[in-house]
Amino acid sequence: MLAPPRAGRPASPLKKLLENAPSVLLAPVPLALLQPMFTRIATHVAQARPELFNRLGPHAGKRFLIDPTDLPFVLVLTPLPDRPLLTAHRRHERPAHVAAIAGTFFNLLDMIDGSLDGDALFFSRDLQVSGDTEAVVALRNALDDFEGSALDSVVASFGALSGPAGLALSVVRSVRGR
Amino acid sequence: MSEAQSFHQQDYQRPELVCPAGTPAALRAAVDAGADAVYCGLQNETNARNFPGLNFTVPEVEQSLAYARARNAKLLLAVNTFPPAGKFALWRDAIDGAAKLGVDAVIVADMGVADYAARTHPDLRLHLSVQAGASSPEAIRFYCEQFGVKRVVLPRMLTVAEIAELHSQIPCEIEAFIFGNIGMMAEGRCSLSSYVTGASTNMDGVCSPAADVHYEEDAARNLTTRLGEYVIDCFAGAESAGYPTICKGRYLCGVQSDPYYAFEEPVSLNLSALLPDLMRAGVTALKIEGRQRSRAYVKSVVGAFRKAVDDIMAGREAAFASLLALTEGRRETEGAFPSKRWR
Amino acid sequence: MEIAVQANKSELTLGPVLFNWEPESWRDFYFRIADEAPIATVYLGEVICFKRAPLFEPYLEAVAARLQAAGKTVVRCTLAEVMSKQERKMVDEVCAEETIVEANDGSALLRLRGRPHHAGPFVNVYNERTLAVLARGGVCNVCLPPEMPASAIRALCPEAAKLAVTIEVQVFGRVGLALSARCYHARAHGRSKDSCQFICNVDPDGMALRTLEDKPFLTVNGIQTMSHDYLNLIGELADLQAMGVTRFRLSPHSCDMVEVANIFRGVLDRRISATEAGARLDGIKIEAPFSNGFYYGKPGYSWSRATAP
Numbered sequence: 157m158l159a160p161p162r163a164g165r166p167a168s169p170l171k172k173l174l175e176n177a178p179s180v181l182l183a184p185v186p187l188a189l190l191q192p193m194f195t196r197i198a199t200h201v202a203q204a205r206p207e208l209f210n211r212l213g214p215h216a217g218k219r220f221l222i223d224p225t226d227l228p229f230v231l232v233l234t235p236l237p238d239r240p241l242l243t244a245h246r247r248h249e250r251p252a253h254v255a256a257i258a259g260t261f262f263n264l265l266d267m268i269d270g271s272l273d274g275d276a277l278f279f280s281r282d283l284q285v286s287g288d289t290e291a292v293v294a295l296r297n298a299l300d301d302f303e304g305s306a307l308d309s310v311v312a313s314f315g316a317l318s319g320p321a322g323l324a325l326s327v328v329r330s331v332r333g334r
Numbered sequence: 335m336s337e338a339q340s341f342h343q344q345d346y347q348r349p350e351l352v353c354p355a356g357t358p359a360a361l362r363a364a365v366d367a368g369a370d371a372v373y374c375g376l377q378n379e380t381n382a383r384n385f386p387g388l389n390f391t392v393p394e395v396e397q398s399l400a401y402a403r404a405r406n407a408k409l410l411l412a413v414n415t416f417p418p419a420g421k422f423a424l425w426r427d428a429i430d431g432a433a434k435l436g437v438d439a440v441i442v443a444d445m446g447v448a449d450y451a452a453r454t455h456p457d458l459r460l461h462l463s464v465q466a467g468a469s470s471p472e473a474i475r476f477y478c479e480q481f482g483v484k485r486v487v488l489p490r491m492l493t494v495a496e497i498a499e500l501h502s503q504i505p506c507e508i509e510a511f512i513f514g515n516i517g518m519m520a521e522g523r524c525s526l527s528s529y530v531t532g533a534s535t536n537m538d539g540v541c542s543p544a545a546d547v548h549y550e551e552d553a554a555r556n557l558t559t560r561l562g563e564y565v566i567d568c569f570a571g572a573e574s575a576g577y578p579t580i581c582k583g584r585y586l587c588g589v590q591s592d593p594y595y596a597f598e599e600p601v602s603l604n605l606s607a608l609l610p611d612l613m614r615a616g617v618t619a620l621k622i623e624g625r626q627r628s629r630a631y632v633k634s635v636v637g638a639f640r641k642a643v644d645d646i647m648a649g650r651e652a653a654f655a656s657l658l659a660l661t662e663g664r665r666e667t668e669g670a671f672p673s674k675r676w677r
Numbered sequence: 678m679e680i681a682v683q684a685n686k687s688e689l690t691l692g693p694v695l696f697n698w699e700p701e702s703w704r705d706f707y708f709r710i711a712d713e714a715p716i717a718t719v720y721l722g723e724v725i726c727f728k729r730a731p732l733f734e735p736y737l738e739a740v741a742a743r744l745q746a747a748g749k750t751v752v753r754c755t756l757a758e759v760m761s762k763q764e765r766k767m768v769d770e771v772c773a774e775e776t777i778v779e780a781n782d783g784s785a786l787l788r789l790r791g792r793p794h795h796a797g798p799f800v801n802v803y804n805e806r807t808l809a810v811l812a813r814g815g816v817c818n819v820c821l822p823p824e825m826p827a828s829a830i831r832a833l834c835p836e837a838a839k840l841a842v843t844i845e846v847q848v849f850g851r852v853g854l855a856l857s858a859r860c861y862h863a864r865a866h867g868r869s870k871d872s873c874q875f876i877c878n879v880d881p882d883g884m885a886l887r888t889l890e891d892k893p894f895l896t897v898n899g900i901q902t903m904s905h906d907y908l909n910l911i912g913e914l915a916d917l918q919a920m921g922v923t924r925f926r927l928s929p930h931s932c933d934m935v936e937v938a939n940i941f942r943g944v945l946d947r948r949i950s951a952t953e954a955g956a957r958l959d960g961i962k963i964e965a966p967f968s969n970g971f972y973y974g975k976p977g978y979s980w981s982r983a984t985a986p
Contacts, residue, residue, distance in 0.1 A: 211357075211387045270359075273630040281555070281572050290386050290545040297387030300628050301357035416803040418825065420832030446806025466783075469760045472768075473783030476790075480810065492760070519855040519902070520758060523799060525824040526854050526895075529904060529977035532970065534824055537803065558889075562976060565888045581855070585894065586887040589865050596861060596886055596897065 187229060187244040194231065198242035201302070202235075209237040211298035215291040221253035224261035235295070255287035255295075268299055346610070348647050350619040352410070352509060353636045356388045356626055361398045361409075363629045368640030371408035373441060374398065374625065375539075380428040381412040382443075382465055383625040384539030396435055408438035414463035415539045416444045416522075426450055433458045441487070442466075443522055448481040461485040461509070465522035465536075471503035478506050485509055487621060490516050490603065494611045501616035510612060512605040513635055514623025517541075518581050518598040526580040530562045542566075542579045549578075559583075568593075606639070606654045610646055687918055687945040688717040689938055690845060692820075692928040693724050693754045695853070696898055697732075697878040704736040706929070711740075711747040713935045715942040718924070719744050722754035722771060724781060724799075726860070726899045727764045728875070741776075752777045755785040757799040758856045758900060779820070790814040798822055798847060799856070803829065805836040812840040820845040820926060823852040823908065826974040827916065834921035843923050848910040849937055850928025851883060851965075852977065854895070855902040862899050870900075881931040893965070906978055909967035911958060912951045914944050932963050 201208065209216045212235055222231040232251045234241040245251045257264070263282055266272035274296055277283035285292050353369035355361030364372045375381025377389040390398065395411065402409045411432045417425040425447050432440045433455040440458060442448045443465035451458055464487040468474045477483045485507040488497065501508055519526070524541075528534035531546040548560040557569045559578035566583035569575045576582055584593040603623070605612065612620065620643070622635055642652035691710060694703060710716060721741060723730040741751045755768045759782045772778055772788040779795035780786045786800070795818040796802055796811055802819045811819070819842055821830065830846065837844050860870035862877040862884060877884075883896035883903055896903040907930070910917065914925065925945065927937055940957050943949035949957075958967070970979035 210391075213386070215386065267628075270629045273628045273634075275627055275631070279575050281557070281569075281575060284551055285549050286551065289547040289549065290543070293385060293544040294387035296628075297357060297385065297626075301359045303359035303362065303629070416801050417806075418829035418832075419804045419836070420829060422804050422806060444801065444803065444807060445810045446804050446808075449806055449810045468783050469758070470765055470782075470784045472765065472787045473759065476783045476787040479787075480814075496760075518859060519857050522801060523757075523822075524855040525822070525852075525971075525977065526902065528824045528971065529852075529854050532974060532976040532979075536801065536822075536824070537829075564892065564894055565890050568889055580895075584889060586889065586891060587865050587884060587897070589884075593889055594865075596865065596895075597857070597859075597902075 187246065190229075190244055194242040194244055198233070198235075198240040202237065202240045205302055206237065208298045208302060209235060211301060212294050215288075215294040218255065218288065218291050219251075219253040220291065220295060221251065221256035221287075222264065223247075223256060223258035224264055225258055226260045233295075235298075253287065255289070255291045256285070257292060258284040270300065270303070274300075346613045346647060347616065347618070349613055349617055349643060350408075350509075351636065351639055351643060352619045352621045354514075354622055354625040354627070354632065355390075355398070356383065356385075356624075357629075358390065358394050358398050360625075360627075360629045360632045362401060363633045364636050365402050365405050365407045367633050367636035369407055369636050371410055371438065371619070372398075372402060373410040373412055375412040375414075376428055376431075378424060378428075379415055379537065379539045380417075380425050382414050382463075382535065382539045382541075383412075384415075385626050386544055388626060392431055392435075395431075395437070399435060399437060410439045410441055410461065411437045412441045412463065413447060414441050414443040414465045416465075416536045417446065418537050422446065422450075429455065429458070439485070445480070448477065448483070452481040456482075459484055461487065462506075463487055463522075464489055464511075467520050467522040469520075471500055474500075474504045474506065478504065485618065487511075489521055494608060494615055497612070497617065498615035507618035508616065509619035509621050510617045511603055511623055512609070512612065512620045512639065514603055515577070516598075516601070516603040516623070517579070524581075527561075530564055530580065542577060547578050606642060606652070609639075609642055609652060613643075613646060686923045688924045689715060689942055689945065690718040690924050690926045691716045691720060691934070691938075692847065692850070692926045693720045693722055694929050695725055695851075695901065695903075696881055696883060696930075697726070697729050697875060698881055698931075699878065700733045700736060703733045704740055706934075707740040708743055709935060710938075711743040711749060714938040716749060716927070716938050718750040718752060720752050720754050720779060720797075720926075723767075724754050724757050724797075725901050726877070727756060727761075727767045728870075728873070729877075729899075730767060732875070750777075752779050752795060754779045754797060755781050757781040757797075757853075758858065759784045760858060779818075780816075786811070786814065793817045795820070798853065805833060808833065808837055808842060809840060812842050816842060818843045818845055818924065820847065820924075823847050824971045824977065827913070827920075827972050828974065830917070830922065831920045838921055844921065845924035845926055846910070846917055846922050847908060847926040847928055848914065848917075849926075849941065850907055850930055851896055851903040851905075852908050852928075852971070853901055853903055854977075857900050857902070860900050861897045861902065865897060904968065904977060906966045906968040906980075907963055908969065908971075909958060910969055910972060911941065911944055911954045912982065913969065913972055914941070914951070918945070930963070932961050936961055 216235050220233040229244045230247050232243050267274045350370040352371045353364040355364055355372045355374040361372050375389045399409045413428045429451045439461045441461045441463045443463040460483045462477050462483045469489045474486050483506055487509045490511050524535050527541050531543055533540045533543045535541050542561050546562045550558045555571050557575055559566050561578050566578040581597045585596045624631055645652040744751050753771050753776050755771050756764055759768055768785050778789055779797040780789055781797040781799040793815050796816045798820045802808055834844055863870050863873040866876045877899045883898040886895040886897055888894050893905045896905055940954045944951055944954045968978050968980050970977040973981045
């Protein structure tokens with residue numbers, strides 16, 4: 157099967173980081189320790205691009221399940237304009253949602269990052285969509301308007317400890333419970 | 335100047351690359367990738383890609399116009415649906431807004447909208463949308479004579495030879511599609527979506543609206559796509575999928591023993607191989623379809639065709655990186671363009 | 678008094694035969710319409726496929742004469758999809774005739790401009806301004822696109838009256854939903870449009886298309902895609918009359934169209950109630966359900982009861 161072409165860009169720092177972090181690090185981590193990072197991501201996106209919520213219109217406030225099929229957790233995104241939520245759950249919890257998008261972690265990342273075309277992934281069966289299709293389309297269009305690397309911007313927002321080293325440190329710290 | 339070079343320069347007219355922009359970010363991606371013009375729509379039913387979360391606010395059109403202009407690109411506003419009686423004001427406002435902003439052209443389909451634009455804003459350049467369905471020289475001349483249309487976007491069912499012949503019979507420029515999602519039905523007169531969902535392609539600017547689309551994948555990875563109450567297709571196992579648009583579904587009939595594509599397989603138009611022929615046929619502009627596609631799509635497709643056109647104009651052979659993965663169903667077609675046998 | 682005036686102004690029309698009927702059946706159908714049906718205007722001509730026209734052409738003059746002798750007005754129709762040289766030539770020929778012509782595309786509109794003519798349901802007349810443009814060119818009657826909801830029809834009628842353009846609405850028969858350059862009848866039978874051998878003549882009401890769940894969905898008629906169900910606005914006639922619609926089009930099928938015409942005429946004249954008419958229509962041999970969804974702004978295949986009695 158042909159892999160969809162990636163629009164050429166240097167790999168984002170977060171992606172480089174995650175490529176290097178063995179997934180075993182993520183497995184035994186209590187999700188509560190990772191949660192602040194996810195909350196930070198959601199808040200940052202909301203602050204950097206408030207008009208993203210205008211694009212969502214009536215779909216802001218809906219619960220979207222984002223399922224990175226090759227990782228041991230799922231995310232629920234609730235894009236509320238004043239208090240966006242991005243929470244992590246174990247897959248067996250089956251958290252409530254109205255729409256779901258599933259794919260491998262890196263396919264999802266590249267799609268949000270703008271280097272992969274979501275439709276191409278859907279056509280090639282690498283992406284699965286279910287539930288409220290209109291909400292998924294609205295979310296996809298809203299995120300597509302977030303230019304440049306959404307993730308680079310998030311990493312930069314981690315302030316003094318920004319950059320791959322900084323983020324790696326904070327992850328490792330949380331794993332070790334320090 | 336070598337003989338080969340001068341031969342090419344006489345033979346080919348440099349076409350405009352007209353590229354889709356579903357969001358401001360996609361517009362910038364298109365312009366950065368080398369678009370000569372970008373086309374976009376407002377966030378309402380005045381254009382034929384009225385999809386959730388897509389399109390531009392008026393301030394976004396204004397900002398995008400400045401961005402494009404600074405890079406020598408044009409911006410065209412699509413106002414290409416059909417206002418139902420009693421609701422004309424929305425389309426009138428779109429035309430007035432476009433004129434006020436000074437967009438390079440509006441793309442219209444409805445005669446009433448064209449008439450309003452022509453009489454109220456005589457300096458506003460009018461392009462005739464493919465949604466007007468003008469498929470003969472006489473029909474095109476009707477619009478040119480009535481409304482002063484300067485360019486027609488041709489329905490995607492003419493052959494290259496027919497386009498070349500048409501060119502000599504009409505007073506306006508020609509814009510032809512070269513890549514993207516093609517429907518098999520005559521544009522501007524399709525009520526399939528409103529038959530199934532109540533939302534109209536012509537009046538509301540939707541086609542297989544997402545609100546009525548349902549995907550169901552079973553344990554064996556068979557994916558059933560449904561529009562409203564009707565199953566449109568089912569993709570077995572890891573078979574490539576397509577949009578659940580009615581004209582691309584699989585159906586049963588008394589004459590066929592198995593489910594079949596009654597209208598067309600889910601394919602994308604890709605005329606890269608015919609590019610030199612199109613450029614010789616007198617086509618002023620080449621149109622890429624895909625306002626509902628991502629920035630990644632826009633960047634890849636626009637970049638590929640930018641290079642191809644530049645290569646051909648410079649007398650080089652155009653080499654295309656495969657755009658197959660961006661096509662629906664991962665299959666390509668040249669549709670009607672090469673020859674008539676397709677009908 | 679008001680009702681009588683409305684009924685007097687209400688005309689039943691017969692749309693063009695959209696299917697490929699045997700020429701003799703086509704002829705005999707029209708002879709019967711001439712002799713027996715309470716229809717004021719008959720639309721005559723090939724709208725779907727230029728290849729079919731020569732088949733019934735030998736009978737065209739006799740049919741027109743018989744209809745006119747019976748006091749019916751004959752209007753000629755042009756093709757809906759016009760692209761090839763043959764199609765353009767056919768439009769030329771029809772437009773050159775001295776009768777009133779109904780244009781179904783832009784090329785016919787160009788040719789007919791400057792003399793009185795009709796705009797057919799394949800011309801996108803959705804609003805007041807488009808109507809005004811066409812009226813300036815000589816359009817005196819418009820048959821609206823079937824997907825137009827009541828709200829739009831209601832808004833359009835007063836404007837049409839000011840322009841002295843009569844409004845016509847299809848009220849019976851399968852609805853045209855899409856057109857194409859490709860022939861789907863030929864495709865189903867493994868042929869191309871050029872080598873079709875007129876296979877569409879096996880389906881006098883079109884070829885049924887079902888979903889993968891075996892649910893009837895659409896109807897194939899050559900290059901045209903139609904609804905599965907039959908439009909039936911019997912319950913909406915009074916509303917349409919009140920809006921100012923004056924022409925009511927029955928699209929011909931292989932069922933007893935004279936009986937259909939009698940029923941619709943009866944309701945227009947207030948001689949039969951819509952309820953009784955509905956029961957009589959149910960008695961006619963039609964192998965598909967009725968629908969009226971477009972009128973109510975709902976999915977076209979749906980069926981809503983009229984809210985007014």
